[in-house]
Amino acid sequence: MALKQEYGTQCVMLPANLTGLMWLADGKNLSTGQRTVTCLQEILQQDDVKYVLLDEWDANLDSNNASAVDAMLDGIAEHKVIVEVRHIRRD
Numbered sequence: 001m002a003l004k005q006e007y008g009t010q011c012v013m014l015p016a017n018l019t020g021l022m023w024l025a026d027g028k029n030l031s032t033g034q035r036t037v038t039c040l041q042e043i044l045q046q047d048d049v050k051y052v053l054l055d056e057w058d059a060n061l062d063s064n065n066a067s068a069v070d071a072m073l074d075g076i077a078e079h080k081v082i083v084e085v086r087h088i089r090r091d
Contacts, residue, residue, distance in 0.1 A: 001013075052082045
């Protein structure tokens with residue numbers, strides 16, 4: 001939270017539970033993985049956002065979806081700073 005307070009609108013925090021968050025896209029009928037991808041795509045479109053804070057973004061994803069989102073994050077990391085807390089996987 002200190003990073004969010006420090007950088008304000010340049011920073012977006014994405015928690016593990018996306019329920020109840022306001023995004024441009026309506027994610028009501030999407031799976032958790034689809035909702036995560038949709039939120040990240042929206043963040044990528046925001047030029048003023050320089051820092052993306054992710055709190056256990058993969059906690060509710062299966063291995064395939066976690067790998068897909070991880071690859072997406074690699075692309076985002078070329079343009080934005082990503083700070084992430086990861087869920088420990090024992091697959």
